[in-house]
Amino acid sequence: MQKHLLCLVALLTLFTANAQQRTISGTISSSEDGELLFGAIVYDTISKKGNTTNEYGYYSITLPAKDAVLRISYSGLKTIYIPVASNQNQLNVSLEVAGNLAEVEIEGKRAIQNSEMGTVELNMDKVDKLPVILGERDVFKVLQLLPGIKSGGEASSGLYVRGGGPDQNLILLDGVPVYNASHLFGFFSTFNSDAISGVTLHKGGFPARYGGRASSVIDMRMKEGNTKYYNLEGSVGLIASRLLLEGPIIKDKTSFIVSARRTYIDVLTQPFIYAIEKQFAGYFFQDFNAKIQHKINDKHHLYLSGYFGKDKFYMTDNDEVEDYEEGSEIYKSKSTLEWGNAISALRWNYKIRPKIFMNTTATFSRYHFKIGSEESTESDEGYEELNYGYNSGILDWSLKTDLSYFPHPNHTIRFGAGDTYHTFTPGITYSKETTNGATNKSEAGSPKQYSHQMSAYFEDDMKIGERLTLNLGLHYSAFLSGETWYHIPQPRVAGNVQITEKSSVKFGGTRMAQFMHLLTNSTIGLPTDLWVPATDKTKPVYSNQFNLGYYLELPKNYQFSIEAYYKEMQNLIQYKEGASFISGSTDWQDKITTGKGWSYGSEFLLEKKKGNITGWVGYTLSWTERQFDEINNGERFFYKYDRRHDLSLALTYDPKPDEEAGWDFGLVFVYSTGNSLTIPTHIYNEAQNPTQGPYSFFQPTVESFDKINNFKMPDYHRLDLGANKTRIRRAGTSTWSFSIYNVYNRQNPFMVYVGYNKNSEKRLMQVTLFPIIPSVSWKFQFNLQKLKEIKQNEKTK
Numbered sequence: 191m192q193k194h195l196l197c198l199v200a201l202l203t204l205f206t207a208n209a210q211q212r213t214i215s216g217t218i219s220s221s222e223d224g225e226l227l228f229g230a231i232v233y234d235t236i237s238k239k240g241n242t243t244n245e246y247g248y249y250s251i252t253l254p255a256k257d258a259v260l261r262i263s264y265s266g267l268k269t270i271y272i273p274v275a276s277n278q279n280q281l282n283v284s285l286e287v288a289g290n291l292a293e294v295e296i297e298g299k300r301a302i303q304n305s306e307m308g309t310v311e312l313n314m315d316k317v318d319k320l321p322v323i324l325g326e327r328d329v330f331k332v333l334q335l336l337p338g339i340k341s342g343g344e345a346s347s348g349l350y351v352r353g354g355g356p357d358q359n360l361i362l363l364d365g366v367p368v369y370n371a372s373h374l375f376g377f378f379s380t381f382n383s384d385a386i387s388g389v390t391l392h393k394g395g396f397p398a399r400y401g402g403r404a405s406s407v408i409d410m411r412m413k414e415g416n417t418k419y420y421n422l423e424g425s426v427g428l429i430a431s432r433l434l435l436e437g438p439i440i441k442d443k444t445s446f447i448v449s450a451r452r453t454y455i456d457v458l459t460q461p462f463i464y465a466i467e468k469q470f471a472g473y474f475f476q477d478f479n480a481k482i483q484h485k486i487n488d489k490h491h492l493y494l495s496g497y498f499g500k501d502k503f504y505m506t507d508n509d510e511v512e513d514y515e516e517g518s519e520i521y522k523s524k525s526t527l528e529w530g531n532a533i534s535a536l537r538w539n540y541k542i543r544p545k546i547f548m549n550t551t552a553t554f555s556r557y558h559f560k561i562g563s564e565e566s567t568e569s570d571e572g573y574e575e576l577n578y579g580y581n582s583g584i585l586d587w588s589l590k591t592d593l594s595y596f597p598h599p600n601h602t603i604r605f606g607a608g609d610t611y612h613t614f615t616p617g618i619t620y621s622k623e624t625t626n627g628a629t630n631k632s633e634a635g636s637p638k639q640y641s642h643q644m645s646a647y648f649e650d651d652m653k654i655g656e657r658l659t660l661n662l663g664l665h666y667s668a669f670l671s672g673e674t675w676y677h678i679p680q681p682r683v684a685g686n687v688q689i690t691e692k693s694s695v696k697f698g699g700t701r702m703a704q705f706m707h708l709l710t711n712s713t714i715g716l717p718t719d720l721w722v723p724a725t726d727k728t729k730p731v732y733s734n735q736f737n738l739g740y741y742l743e744l745p746k747n748y749q750f751s752i753e754a755y756y757k758e759m760q761n762l763i764q765y766k767e768g769a770s771f772i773s774g775s776t777d778w779q780d781k782i783t784t785g786k787g788w789s790y791g792s793e794f795l796l797e798k799k800k801g802n803i804t805g806w807v808g809y810t811l812s813w814t815e816r817q818f819d820e821i822n823n824g825e826r827f828f829y830k831y832d833r834r835h836d837l838s839l840a841l842t843y844d845p846k847p848d849e850e851a852g853w854d855f856g857l858v859f860v861y862s863t864g865n866s867l868t869i870p871t872h873i874y875n876e877a878q879n880p881t882q883g884p885y886s887f888f889q890p891t892v893e894s895f896d897k898i899n900n901f902k903m904p905d906y907h908r909l910d911l912g913a914n915k916t917r918i919r920r921a922g923t924s925t926w927s928f929s930i931y932n933v934y935n936r937q938n939p940f941m942v943y944v945g946y947n948k949n950s951e952k953r954l955m956q957v958t959l960f961p962i963i964p965s966v967s968w969k970f971q972f973n974l975q976k977l978k979e980i981k982q983n984e985k986t987k
Contacts, residue, residue, distance in 0.1 A: 196949075213596075214274060214281055215250040216488075216546040218243050218262060221284035224417030224442065228388055229311060230264040230285070235271070239599035240920040245411060245489070246539050250548050250596035265313065278602045279461040279544060280488065305651065306688040307696040307739050308394025309423045310336060310657075318969075319382050319842045320856040321912025323960070325967035326426025329389055329410070330371070330379035335438035335858065337793035338753075340395050342829055343865065343940060348372065350831045351393050352757055353789020353814035354405025357708030357721075358731070361500040362409045364481075365535040367402075369557035369584055369721060373475040373501055374453075380499045380531060384423060384434045385449035385479040387413045394737040394755055395684040398649040398663025399592065399604055404704040404733035412495055414483045415445030417844040419729070419975035427967035429453050442482045451874035452476040471505040471528060491539035500530035505909070519566045544735035547594045555837040557721070558583035558615075578621040580635075584706075584721040585613040592646075600653035604663075612706070614639040616722045616778045636778045641671040643705055650683075657688040669705040674726040678703040692743040696753075696787070702729040707763045709778060720778065727779050732760040737859035747800040752792060759787035766820055785818030822898040830899060832865040850923065856912040864903030867942060869954065903942055904956075909933040925969040935962040960978060 218230040222459065233240035234253050243249045257276050263269040267285035288355045310333075319326050330349060334341045350358045361368045364382070371380050392400065392407040410593070413436065420437030434445035439865060441867075456472025480497040505525045540548045562579035583877035590608025597603065600983025616636035623630045649663035665680040684698035709720040724730040739753035763782045791812025800805050812879045816834040817825070837860065844854040911931040931939075937958045945955035 194562035199881055205678050206546045210255050211252050211277070212255045212279060213250060213544040214258075214279055214595075215248070215541070216280055216282040217247045217494040218249065218264065219247055219282070219284050220267065221286045222867075223436075224284075224412055224438075224445065225387065227264050227285070228411065230262060230598050231421060233261045233263075233542060233865070234258045234262055234889065238886075241596065241602075244547065244594060245409075248541065249538070250594075251599050252545070253599070254595065254678055260449070263902060266315070271435070280486070285393075294378070305659040306392075306395055306397070307684060307685045307686075307698055307737055308338070308392060308755070310388040310389075310391040310393075312391065313384060314383065316842075317548060318914075319854055319914065320840060321858055321910040322927075322967075323377075323910075323931045323933070323963060323965065325425075325431050325927070325929070325965045326378055327383045327431055328379050329381050329383050329386060331816070332390070332840075333391060333408070335808065335840045335860070336391075336806075337449070337795050337836070337838070338755075338791075338808045338812075339391075340810075340833060340836060340862070342831065344798075349406070351406035351828065352735070352755060352791075353787065353812070353832075354733070354757075354759070355708065357706075357710075357711075358403050358405030358704060358733075360400060360403035360733050362741070363497055363533060364409070364410075364412050364493075364535045364557050365537070366497075366535045366553040366588075367553050367586065368497075368533060369555065370529060370531055370559075373499070374473075378475075380469040380477065382427070382432060382449055382451045382477045382479060382628065384432055384451075384727075385412055385447065385837065387411050394700070394735055394753070395661075395884055396605075396700045396702065397684075398647040398680075398682045399606065400663045401645050401647065401665040401680065402643070402704060404702045404731045412479060412481050414449050414493070415447035415481060417442050417445040420972055421969045422974055423969070425969040427964050429455055439482070440484075442485075445483070446482045447480070450477065450478040468809065469505060471503075473501075473503040475499070475501040482665075489541045493535070493537040493539075496532075496534040498530070498532045500735070501598050502526065502528040520568045522564075523841055524564045524976075526560070526562045530557070532556045535900065540731075545596045547591075547596075548591065550591045551589070553590075555586040555588075558585065569791040572626040574626075575624040576621070577623075578619075580617065580619050582617045582720050583615045585615075587611045593729055604651075604653040605647060608644070610643045612641045612643060614641070614721060614723050616708075616709075617720050636722075637669065639725075641669060641705070644668045644670075651771070659686040659688075660684070666972065667703055667705070669724060669730065671705075671723045671725050676703075676705065676724060676730055678730065678732075694741050695982065696735040696737070696739045696741065698735075700731045700735050702735070704733075707731065709763065709765065709782065719978075722778055725779065726785065727961045728763060728782070729761045731762060734758050747798055749795075749797050749799065749952070751795045754792045754972075756790040759789075762787050762816065762818075764816075764818060764821065777921055783818045783820040785816055785821070787814070787816050789814040802847060803841060805839070808837070809838045810836040825897070827898040828866050830866050832866055832899075835861070835863050851916050851918045854916075856910075856914075858910040858912075861905065861907040861980060864905050867903060869896055869901040869942075870944065901942070903939045906938050908936055908938060919970075919972075922970065922972035924971075927967045927969065929965045929967065931962060931963040933962065937961075 198952065218227045219225060220227060226245055228245045228247065230243040231240060232249050232251055232795045236258055237253050239251065239253060240248055241251045255276055258274045260274055261269060262272065262283050262285065262705055264285055269289060270285065301952045312332065317329055317332050333339055333349060338352050340350040342350065348358055351359060361371050368380065374382055388411050390409040396407060416672045417438050422435055424433040425431065430451055434449040438445050453474045456474045456918045460470060460472050478498045482711065484492045486492065488655040501895045505674060535551055535553045536552045542548055559582045560579060564577050565574040579646060588608060588610040590606060592604065592606035597602040615638050618633055618635040645665065647663060647665040651661045653659045661684040663682040667684065669676040680701040681699045685696065687695045689695060693827045705724045707722050707723060735755060735757040737753060737755045739751060741751045743749050761783050764785065765781055766783050767848050789812065791810060793805060794809045797806035814829040815826050816829050839859040841857045842854060846852050910929065910931050911933055912927065914925055914927045915927045916923055940959035943955055947953050
């Protein structure tokens with residue numbers, strides 16, 4: 191009886207407490223274009239409770255059933271205070287543009303107040319202000335300037351996060367995985383910065399809602415389209431141009447955005463190639479982004495988005511064939527190399543109740559890589575045709591549901607589930623031979639493989655007392671490949687202990703699982719990315735990471751942080767010595783070896799967020815090792831991208847940060863220890879004529895190595911400078927950007943090989959790819975509605 195009475199008292203107490211509270215919910219958007227804002231802060235100045243908007247601009251905050259005064263703020267927009275009556279439960283807010291647009295912030299929220307560590311919120315204004323190469327602004331190039339993130343090499347867009355490989359990064363665009371993130375053989379990323387509204391990078395302390403990769407998460411959000419007026423933006427650079435159009439279909443309710451980018455490298459180089467080789471050849475890449483969003487009412491919101499990207503190299507004559515005539519014989523040929531991504535997402539946001547928000551998404555993602563060649567011979571004796579090539583790729587269909595529950599301002603619960611159906615094409619070589627009408631076809635390689643990847647997660651973000659914030663979660667994954675099942679629970683924990691008002695200590699531990707591998711041939715520069723699934727022979731990749739960090743807010747808008755991490759990786763795969771992506775009919779599982787990896791180090795970051803001079807300096811001290819039983823005699827060796835020291839400086843200077851027009855300047859300096867590579871210690875049976883080099887066809891050589899990655903390339907360092915001149919036009923802005931890449935013409939090594947100098951002496955030879963490179967680009971933006979009004983007023987006058 192006493193127990194029942196106590197339960198009744200507890201229920202009555204809970205009911206009374208809830209009766210004395212009320213929940214306010216709604217969305218925060220920009221008044222200029224109607225864009226919903228992720229990470230806007232909603233704070234009650236009376237009860238001292240607050241919350242932030244999610245990635246769809248939605249917030250929910252539970253407060254005492256009394257009058258409140260909400261302070262609503264977002265970086266770059268005006269902070270406002272709104273009185274809210276005790277009976278008001280719904281509040282949608284639009285924030286106006288603030289005067290100071292020149293702030294360069296890496297994190298939208300105060301780093302010392304949340305439990306996330308190793309997390310970066312990238313403001314897209316920063317991408318426009320820093321110097322670039324060849325006039326192309328690139329999100330990934332900015333991410334590479336942050337501690338703990340390394341590039342693959344000179345001007346490469348690849349990301350190596352805390353010792354992991356590029357395949358261990360979960361790259362999401364509007365929630366859809368993108369499998370290949372590079373253009374121009376890795377020199378640019380596939381993402382058009384004009385179409386991106388924000389980027390969140392997780393390199394440690396992963397929330398439980400993310401899964402499927404072992405190293406990092408890069409979550410990018412496309413712009414939703416202007417709901418107020420039509421807007422036209424574009425830019426013209428040395429190698430590419432971009433154009434973006436956005437506007438309302440139904441004002442304040444339905445909007446669209448389309449963005450396209452294409453290079454004209456092929457157009458510029460074709461005349462020179464034809465003059466020298468008498469062939470038509472070229473290369474180009476292109477992107478297309480599109481999105482439509484429709485607000486049904488305050489509870490329902492629909493989004494449809496897509497991205498389509500393509501790289502293509504071709505060699506033809508007269509745009510299609512290469513012709514040679516000898517007597518009565520005509521020979522024709524055509525060769526192509528192409529790769530690309532295609533993704534789409536259909537999303538439904540549903541506010542079930544003020545405290546419960548649901549997001550359901552159906553997605554499609556495809557990556558393909560193709561090499562093709564066509565040859566034909568027509569003569570008096572007949573007609574012969576030969577087609578051959580190589581195909582690989584991956585195709586995904588996915589459906590997932592995520593829910594957010596806001597029971598209390600200091601308590602947020604997230605949970606959800608999803609399923610992805612994968613179709614892997616690990617690599618198929620095909621040929622088709624036709625002789626006088628008779629056709630012979632053949633295929634060889636690895637067959638297609640099909641799999642299901644299912645996941646569910648639970649995540650609880652809570653504040654305990656005044657000093658402790660915890661994020662506890664569990665991500666559970668199941669993977670079916672053939673008849674093989676894998677079930678992997680992945681616990682996640684992150685915490686923040688507030689020491690003082692301006693300092694805190696953070697800690698975290700995560701376990702990640704990855705059910706697919708990327709086979710990369712390191713001997714060639716082509717994007718031969720072969721995505722293959724975990725099977726009964728090849729297990730999933732596991733990674734365990736532990737983090738500890740200290741964060742301090744300093745006077746004059748400075749912020750300092752130091753993070754230490756330790757990560758171990760299991761079941762990494764790599765080609766066996768001598769194997770490659772295209773080697774006859776051998777199945778990919780017979781070409782690989784399995785091993786382990788370790789990465790550990792410390793990262794330092796000092797940044798300044800406001801003022802005339804903004805930016806950061808970052809430094810990483812790290813070690814990254816690998817171990818494979820069938821490589822290097824089974825001994826541990828340093829990874830190719832193990833770089834002991836990595837330093838980056840990124841600064842912007844704006845003499846008049848409160849004004850949109852005028853000059854602003856950017857500076858980037860990077861320094862890093864050189865990459866590792868394997869150099870032979872002995873070469874036997876060398877050619878008698880040294881000028882033929884050690885790889886003579888007539889007298890092949892035998893190379894001997896003492897260990898893998900036994901040589902360090904020279905240190906890499908570079909200085910870039912940039913300047914932007916912005917002018918206000920009648921209905922928009924015009925910006926000229928000037929950049930100098932590698933200002934002091936540092937001869938950084940792109941690759942090193944054993945060769946011979948002019949005196950026929952054997953030496954290590956260096957190839958330098960990029961000397962000093964100046965570039966210029968022009969960017970424009972027009973408010974089409976304002977332009978129309980100006981023209982109408984001129985006619986009236």
